[in-house]
Amino acid sequence: MVQEVTTQKNIAMLGEGFYSRVSLGPKAVIDNCRSLVFDALEQIDIHETHRPLTIADFGAADGGTSLDLIGSVVREARQRYSERSLSVVYTDLPGADFGTLFRHVNNEIEGKPGYLHDLEDVHVFCSGLSFYKQILPTASLDLAFSASAMHYLSRMPAIINDHVHAVGASDYERREFRAVAIEDWNLMLLRRSRELAPHGRLVMANFCIDEHGHYLGNTGGENMFDNYNAIWSQMRDQAVITDGEFRNTAFQQFYKSIEDTLRPLCDESSEVFRSGLVLDQQETRTVACPFRTSYEQGVLSKTEFATQFVNTHRSWTETTFRAGLLESRSANDKQAILDELYRRFEEKVLDKPQGHGKDLLHLYIVAKKLPDQRV
Ligand SMILES: C[S@@+](CC[C@H](N)C(=O)[O-])C[C@H]1O[C@@H](n2cnc3c(N)ncnc32)[C@H](O)[C@@H]1O
Numbered sequence: 001m002v003q004e005v006t007t008q009k010n011i012a013m014l015g016e017g018f019y020s021r022v023s024l025g026p027k028a029v030i031d032n033c034r035s036l037v038f039d040a041l042e043q044i045d046i047h048e049t050h051r052p053l054t055i056a057d058f059g060a061a062d063g064g065t066s067l068d069l070i071g072s073v074v075r076e077a078r079q080r081y082s083e084r085s086l087s088v089v090y091t092d093l094p095g096a097d098f099g100t101l102f103r104h105v106n107n108e109i110e111g112k113p114g115y116l117h118d119l120e121d122v123h124v125f126c127s128g129l130s131f132y133k134q135i136l137p138t139a140s141l142d143l144a145f146s147a148s149a150m151h152y153l154s155r156m157p158a159i160i161n162d163h164v165h166a167v168g169a170s171d172y173e174r175r176e177f178r179a180v181a182i183e184d185w186n187l188m189l190l191r192r193s194r195e196l197a198p199h200g201r202l203v204m205a206n207f208c209i210d211e212h213g214h215y216l217g218n219t220g221g222e223n224m225f226d227n228y229n230a231i232w233s234q235m236r237d238q239a240v241i242t243d244g245e246f247r248n249t250a251f252q253q254f255y256k257s258i259e260d261t262l263r264p265l266c267d268e269s270s271e272v273f274r275s276g277l278v279l280d281q282q283e284t285r286t287v288a289c290p291f292r293t294s295y296e297q298g299v300l301s302k303t304e305f306a307t308q309f310v311n312t313h314r315s316w317t318e319t320t321f322r323a324g325l326l327e328s329r330s331a332n333d334k335q336a337i338l339d340e341l342y343r344r345f346e347e348k349v350l351d352k353p354q355g356h357g358k359d360l361l362h363l364y365i366v367a368k369k370l371p372d373q374r375v
Contacts, residue, residue, distance in 0.1 A: 013061045017100040017109065019315045020064025022308070024290040025360045027065040029205050030147045032287060036366055037073050037145060040201035041080070043368070044142045052085035052123070053077055054141050058131045058192075059149025060090040063101035064112060066147065071105075071115035073143070078119050086122045091135055094128040101126065130154065132184060134191045141195040144202040148362070151207045151253045153177070154184050160250045164232055164320075165225040167215060167255065181254035186264050186272060189367070193277035198371035202277070208363040209255040210284055216255070217313075219286065221355030224313065225251075231344045232321070240337060241325065249324025251317075258284065258363055265367050276370040283364055289357035306349040313358060314342050 013019035020027070044053075055073065057066050070088060077086055090101055100109070105124050107114030116124060127135045131146070132154045158176040160169045166177040192202050209215040217224025236246040264272035265279035291312060295305035318338055325334050349356045 013097065014315045014318055015062070015097040015100070017062055017064060017097065017103075019061050019097065020067075020100075020104075022311045022315050023065050025287060025312060025358060026148050027068075028287045028290060029360050029362055030066050030069050032285065033145070033147065033203055033205055033364065034069060034072070036203050036281075036364060037069060037143070038076065040143055040203050040366060041073060041077060043201055044197075044199050049084055051140065052087040053081050053143075054087040054089065054136065054197075055143045056089040056091065056136060056141055056145065056195075058091050058135075058144065058146040059152070060092050060096075060101065062097035063090055063104040064109075066145070067104050067112055067114065070145070071113065074115050074119065074122055078122065084121075086119075088122065088124045089127060089136060089141075090124070091127040091129065091131060093130060096128065098126050098128070132187055132191065134194055136195040138194050139197045141192075142197055142200050144192055144196065144200065145204070146202075147205045148207060148360075150185065150188060150204065151181075151255055153180050153252050153254055154187075155180065156250065156252050157181075157254075159247055161247055163225070164229045164249050165251045166253065167209075167218065167223075167225050168229055177254045178256075178260070181256050182260055185256065185261065186270070189264055189272040189277055190275060192367075193272060193275040193369060196277065196369035198369060200369040201280070202365075202367040202369075204365045204367075205362040206261065206365065207255050208261060208284065208361065209257055210361060211258070214361055216361060217358050219357075219359040219361055221357060224356075224358060227345065227348060228317065228341075231341060231348070234344070235337070235341065240340065245324050245326060249321055251320050258282075261363055261365070265365070276372070277367050278370060280366040280368045282366070285362060285364060287360040287362075289359050292357035295353065302350060302353055305353060306346045309349060309356060309358065310342055310346045318342075 057070055060066055074086060074088060103109050104112055105114045105116045107117045129135050157180040158173050160173050163169055166174055207216050232246060235241050236243055262279060264270040267273055291305055291309040294300040321338055321341060322334055
């Protein structure tokens with residue numbers, strides 16, 4: 001039986017540090033934000049000293065992918081604002097791998113230099129609240145950052161009957177997803193607008209769909225989501241999963257167009273713009289799939305490529321497929337089905353590696369909070 005459409009517990013990344021260990025692409029995207037973040041740090045109000053300078057990473061997962069960037073910006077801020085306490089707030093959903101996150105910042109994970117152990121007056125906090133809520137106190141946030149997180153929706157807009165992702169949904173289903181995505185995006189921006197201090201900056205790298213119809217996993221070669229759909233429907237046809245389980249499986253995500261993304265920050269009549277949060281700069285960039293690049297350069301064998309490429313998306317897709325399965329199945333049964341799904345994906349890549357890859361297409365945005373407006 002198809003479960004009621006509601007907010008699914010299907011968003012978490014795989015835990016115990018697995019997400020950031022295999023997420024070379026998302027890390028490269030974050031490292032790509034360095035100059036935007038450092039420029040933003042330079043723009044924020046340097047005169048205010050009565051409260052801590054506050055930096056936040058929204059949707060930080062286990063903190064491993066942003067560790068280098070946040071560490072270097074905190075070090076820079078420590079030097080630049082030597083008299084001020086520094087606060088770093090990491091946010092994610094309650095099921096996130098916060099334990100690993102604290103081990104990362106505390107320099108407790110080999111090969112991943114943290115920053116808390118050798119800096120004075122730096123204070124790290126975590127929040128398990130959704131970024132669709134106000135998390136920080138009003139006008140207390142100086143530098144907000146987020147990468148690869150804002151395509152997750154606050155709720156599941158509809159059942160997708162014939163695909164696992166909105167990119168393959170029917171027109172009607174896709175309209176439902178787009179409506180929720182636009183509503184969520186406005187809400188998320190209004191929440192940040194309220195939190196940001198005058199002159200504060202919001203730097204983001206968000207997945208998007210560009211003017212060529214490209215998006216993550218569909219940048220010219222194989223379409224990753226169509227491949228997932230093909231395997232999941234094959235497993236349905238072979239009765240490995242039920243039809244209800246197939247239809248109950250969908251990513252709670254939507255890739256917005258560039259226009260839909262920028263509108264609230266540019267349109268003078270929008271609530272976000274009127275709250276004083278406006279666009280500073282934007283551009284799209286693509287980070288080539290690091291696993292495909294290594295394979296093409298002969299650094300990875302075909303088998304290593306297939307395993308590492310599939311693992312990198314297993315880290316964020318597995319919970320979605322698991323959530324589609326009937327609750328009455330045993331844990332072992334669920335795990336066997338998931339292992340089979342990823343085995344089949346690996347087999348597909350091994351059969352014909354050409355065209356597989358997960359190029360990371362993002363819209364990089366800097367928004368600024370004008371000093372004279374409050375929501
Ligand atoms: C693909 S991961 C990106 C993690 C990290 N920012 C990076 O770029 O590597 C997306 C993260 O967003 C989090 N997320 C999704 N919806 C969220 C929400 N409503 N509030 C807070 N975090 C959310 C997920 O739990 C996940 O950790």
